[in-house]
Amino acid sequence: VAHASDTESKVASPIYGVTIPDGYRQWQLIAPAQEAAPLNELRAVLGNAIAVRAYRDGTLPFPDGTVLAKLAWKHVSSPEFEPATIPGAATTVQFMVKDSNKYAATGGWGFGRFVDGKPADEAQHRTCFACHQARVKNRDFVFTRWAP
Amino acid sequence: VAHASDTESKVASPIYGVTIPDGYRQWQLIAPAQEAAPLNELRAVLGNAIAVRAYRDGTLPFPDGTVLAKLAWKHVSSPEFEPATIPGAATTVQFMVKDSNKYAATGGWGFGRFVDGKPADEAQHRTCFACHQARVKNRDFVFTRWAP
Ligand code: HEC
Ligand code: HEC
Numbered sequence: 001v002a003h004a005s006d007t008e009s010k011v012a013s014p015i016y017g018v019t020i021p022d023g024y025r026q027w028q029l030i031a032p033a034q035e036a037a038p039l040n041e042l043r044a045v046l047g048n049a050i051a052v053r054a055y056r057d058g059t060l061p062f063p064d065g066t067v068l069a070k071l072a073w074k075h076v077s078s079p080e081f082e083p084a085t086i087p088g089a090a091t092t093v094q095f096m097v098k099d100s101n102k103y104a105a106t107g108g109w110g111f112g113r114f115v116d117g118k119p120a121d122e123a124q125h126r127t128c129f130a131c132h133q134a135r136v137k138n139r140d141f142v143f144t145r146w147a148p
Numbered sequence: 149v150a151h152a153s154d155t156e157s158k159v160a161s162p163i164y165g166v167t168i169p170d171g172y173r174q175w176q177l178i179a180p181a182q183e184a185a186p187l188n189e190l191r192a193v194l195g196n197a198i199a200v201r202a203y204r205d206g207t208l209p210f211p212d213g214t215v216l217a218k219l220a221w222k223h224v225s226s227p228e229f230e231p232a233t234i235p236g237a238a239t240t241v242q243f244m245v246k247d248s249n250k251y252a253a254t255g256g257w258g259f260g261r262f263v264d265g266k267p268a269d270e271a272q273h274r275t276c277f278a279c280h281q282a283r284v285k286n287r288d289f290v291f292t293r294w295a296p
Contacts, residue, residue: 025176025177026176028173028174028176029173029177029192029194031234031235032180032181032190032191032192032235033180033190033226033232033233033234033235034182034190034223034232034233035231035232035233036231036232036233039231042180042181042182042295043180044177044180044192044295046177071295073295073296075182078181078291080283080284080291081283081291083183083184083187084181084182084183084184084291085181085182085183085184086179086181086292086293087179087180087181087293087295087296089296090295090296135228135229136228143226143228143229143232144234145234145235147190147192147219147221147235147238148221148235148237148238
């Protein structure tokens with residue numbers, strides 16, 4: 001018999017134990033982004049209600065319970081309109097979960113990267129905080145700004 | 149004394165009388181997009197609850213009450229991460245509103261393009277249906293597909 005905890009441990013990210021939050025695809029848009037070659041991706045950062053409120057109020061650091069999701073797709077040319085680039089296949093879905101106690105060692109953030117619903121390996125998860133810390137420590141380790 | 153109807157008529161699009169719907173920035177993401185030079189824009193299409201349900205169920209034509217919003221921003225290079233392109237200043241916000249009676253002459257859609265909250269002129273609004281009709285008539289005049 002599979003227990004809930006077995007299932008969860010199967011889909012949790014290494015190091016952080018972050019799982020894919022229910023309903024994240026319905027969350028509000030923080031901002032779209034585009035990533036140059038070699039990745040060639042279109043992206044959208046979405047946030048849960050706590051995240052959106054913090055953005056709106058300019059609250060930094062983000063409060064516990066904040067979850068940010070970054071969805072990424074290969075980009076392809078629109079078949080109906082050449083100058084437009086639109087999402088192709090989904091590539092990764094990534095999350096940052098704020099829990100200042102649990103993740104005290106990494107700025108209060110837990111990280112998770114998923115491909116086809118499965119977490120990426122530990123080596124990849126070693127890179128997350130390092131990059132976010134090196135570049136956006138002064139904005140609570142978050143790159144994305146609210147798109148006006 | 150300014151009446152509500154005065155205010156509304158001031159901000160309604162020519163030809164169609166489409167106004168900016170309340171709370172559209174909170175709507176769910178349908179898909180991001182990117183537009184090549186000379187526009188160089190990042191875009192996001194959002195939909196109201198009726199639109200999202202129709203996308204999810206694959207309902208075509210979209211039911212009355214559907215509203216689609218396209219938000220557009222100049223794109224700029226991320227100051228913290230060179231390969232990433234992120235939203236700069238907002239450029240236009242555009243809407244398509246489904247009302248099969250009111251807009252029977254244009255496939256059931258009313259169009260509105262706004263810059264800084266003000267509707268674009270009539271000449272611009274003459275172009276909307278023509279382009280959508282020429283290219284995506286078979287998808288109820290809607291370009292954007294749901295991003296998986
Ligand atoms: C080489 C640098 C780098 C690494 C490594 C990295 N990120 Fe990021 N991350 C970024 C940049 C740049 C952005 C914002 C621009 C964009 O959307 O690409 C971002 C954005 C995010 C966001 C949206 C919130 C925000 O900060 O804007 C999440 C969630 C995220 N990354 C998760 C992860 C996870 C999980 C990992 C590791 C498995 C990871 N990142 C590794 C550079 C990095
Ligand atoms: C030259 C062609 C062209 C014209 C003219 C045009 N559109 Fe579009 N429109 C597009 C394309 C292509 C997309 C989808 C790709 C994108 O996001 O740029 C789109 C997308 C949209 C969307 C999102 C729903 C969808 O169909 O994907 C709205 C809303 C919209 N347009 C409104 C307008 C309005 C309002 C006008 C006129 C004031 C207008 N459009 C004129 C080509 C056009």
